[in-house]
Amino acid sequence: MNVTRRRAGQLVMGASAFVMLGGCVERLGRVTAAPPGVGPVQRDMYKDGLLRSTPEAQGVSSEQILAFLADVEGAGLELHSFMLMRNRHVVAEGWWWPYSPGRIHITHSLTKSVTAVAAGLAIDEGRFGFDDKVVSFFPEYVPADASENMRAMTVRNLLTMQCGHDKETSGSAWRPIDTPWAAEFFKIPVVHQPGGHFQYTSAASFMLSAIVGKTTGEAMADYLKPRFFEPMGIDRWHWDTSPGGVSPGGNGLTWNTAASIKLGAVHASGGTWNGHRILSEKWVREATTEQAPGDDDGAYGYQWWMGPGKAYLALGLFSQMSIVFPEHNAVLALFSAIDGSKKIKPLIWKHFPAAFVADKLPADPEAVVLQRKTAGLRLLPPLKPSHVAPPAGVNGKRLRVEANDQGVEWLSFDFAGDRCTYRMFDAHGEHVVTAGFADYLEQDTSMTGNRLHHEYRPPSQRVVAGARWTAPDTLEMTWQFVETAFRDTLVCTFAADGVAVDRSVNVNSKETRLPVLTGRIA
Template sequence: MYRFAFVVVLVTAISVETLQAQSVSLPRSTPESQGVSSADICEYIEAADREVNSMHSFMLVRHGHVVAEAWWAPESADKPHVLWSLSKSFTSTAVGLAVADGKLSIDDRVLEFFPDDAPAEPSANLKAMRVRDLLTMSTGHQDEVDWLEAEHWAKAFLTHPVPHKPGTHFRYNTPATYMLSAIVQKVTGETVLAYLKSRLFQPLGIEDPRWDESRQGISIGGYGLFLHTEDIAKFGQLYLQKGKWNGKQLLPESWVDQATSRQVSNGSDPSKDWDQGYGFQFWRCRHDAYRGDGKDGQFCIVLPELDAVVAITANSGDMQAELNVVWDKLLPAFGDEPLAENPDEQAKLNAITAKLKASR
């Protein structure tokens, strides 16, 4: 099977503020001007192409500039991609905005929002469940509710047993994210998709986002969002900039700090990126990074210490291996200062990516 990739590395370095004000696209720059080695980027792309089955796209942003981007055919820059559970980080953002708007508190009880959908005799643990517990995947469930065949997803969630005290037991829980979406819709009168359009998508220049809905007309929240690779990169850049975009605070800095910090423990293996702690629908990573991620290898990786964002889409059977290539091959590419321009390596990078064909 043949796969193709195309990377564009542009050489014009223009201020982030100027271009973001004029264009919906992030500014482009050479890797070296932003302190990144073209040769190391090339090594990363070759390793990802060889070791990840299979890559769809990659974008690297440093100091607010796109320094490398790649799409493996038939994917392309103008083709929306399914985000799977990377959608959860966008739902969390909607909750943060609703909190900032005074619509709710993360310490509100979940049952308060669903008086007509609650079981006749809710358990003490269900009564104790808060919005915070939905955000941190610590609702108290032992097993995820089998909800997809249910006629009413919120009712199915609320009737599911809650054997653990909420806040004490991490259990990855996509229906919990759906409940966050439903709560945002309850308090704003808009779907999460509609609510985010004017507050997030339009300011970031994200055009035509699509989000699948439940039978009740609620954005699924936990998955179902379709965006372009650059949209993922913009989202990561917004978080890297502590919620600020073009000089405007779109999202409170306090929310960014809360959402991306370790709120609950989810394991203890230092070699696994799924054991580094969980925030508000964001995962902590090794290397002091954090990420939103989705099934099959959809990643928005934010590296605050390096002032960088990595956006990846894929159809991978091993997401940890996909991250390992980033850590092993891409991290060494970063320097503290701009590097001397290296036209030969930049040309090599363009040539290698333009003709990239690999078979397995």
């Protein structure tokens, strides 16, 4: 599989055509209406190869799962999906439409725990060792005056986030950079003696990926394909590349919820999957036990966070999680748009592992309630068609945009029947999103959103778009970027001479609202 190519990684009934390429899905993009009524689990026919059971048959309390979902809803937290597994059986699962089982979702720093899989495999294959010096792999980038601390840094220090850096390097800092990121790594001052100071940073995870690539002769994503993705039945995924084709080890992986729960499950079983050994038991044990004191998020293993008791978790920005409860042979996987995992962690620890009551429980009517609840989950509210005439003089016209910091030159609105097509032109070309008034419309778009989207700027991304008139002169569009955590809201206020466009996002690491664009009728 060529991981540098754009993939859809999803199957949506009644949506765009698709073809299978190397285990992933590539769309033949067109705009399609989302199915009415919404029944995400029933409508998505994706087969993940996992066993199913009822909660009580595996000793799990349906009542506790319902209480967890109620607490999440009561706290106003935005989940996109969850899967709960015990004894290798999925006992509860749900997707908030338009998210669905086969749809891929960016994992952010959950990626780091997958990078740990690659590092563990490569170490066990003898490609490199824990005590190898980081500078030895990339002498071409090491400064002539490199400090003793930099020269002392080892692979083990990268794994435990004790590489001596004083500040975090976020993936958003390097994504706009076109030079090799390995060179950028060696520009970071190594203030502390490696091994004695914990500093969480995506730079350390990137270097692990770069070392795997350097010692195996292939990008980490390609190295993992026959060793991890294929044996685990992880067939829908995409991994971004950095300059030079190196897989970003700290982020950039997009896959579905089933893949997250499989990641946790193979660790819960000590490294085996369906009778086959994927990871060595020694590696799993060391990676998922405390190796460094960590910070407010807990102690740290090898690219895994430690939780209460013996729980451990893969954790990504905006609360993408795969949480393992090894004493209960259970895993909880979540995709979310929650700004700060501290908002949801207390709810998780409140109900799990308390939900794992016994080896087996009597049948409970609450299991039926839970099934009905999860079958009807929905994120985007139904649209209520409104009959407002589009503003005179605007329909189909290019509106010249006043000087702005986004590089936007013009925009336009085309109103036709029950949809509105919004076009925007900037330095990267023309971008289009078509929003429905009666039904949400699903499509691919190149619409620029990097400033609001943690600096991600893919050439194409999947969006579900709806529109409504909130006043005779005010159009509101909702763009749910369904392979990500991001949802943009555009409030377009029309006047006699043009329009003002106010664009914001539900979550982001930095700004959540762009300066208003003002378009004028020429």
